[in-house]
Amino acid sequence: MLDNSERYPLQQIILEDQFSANKLAMILMLSVVATALGTIWITHQTRGLVAEKNELVLQHQALEDEFLNLKLEEATRSDNTRIEAFAAGKLKMKAVSPDQEVLILE
DSSP: OOOTTOOOOHHHHHHHHHHHHOHHHHHHHHHHHHHHHHHHHHHHHHHHHHHHHHHHHHHHHHHHHHHHHHHHHHHHHTOHHHHHHHHHHTSOOOOOOGGGOOOOOO
16 A cells, blocks of 8 residues: 555546547647637627727717718808808998999900
8 A cells, every 4th residue: 555645646647548549539629729719709899899889980970971971061152142142131231233333444
């Protein structure tokens, strides 16, 4: 029998057995773990990019709306009827009649 003070290196025996007899199984197990970790990482990256894309689409739509509003405001402010109404109403101006026009030729 064995004495209580004598111990077998059980961990070393198990590791030697795994790496000597089951090399293919260990390689396949490590490949499965590496593939799983890669899949998790790619999924995480993809979700982050999709979220960023959605934010950019919302910003793009907001900028398009602002651009359209500015174009509409520009068209409204450059409209001659508005200017003529302002001139006639607040400034008490009136249109020049053809007989009051003076044409200067050089």
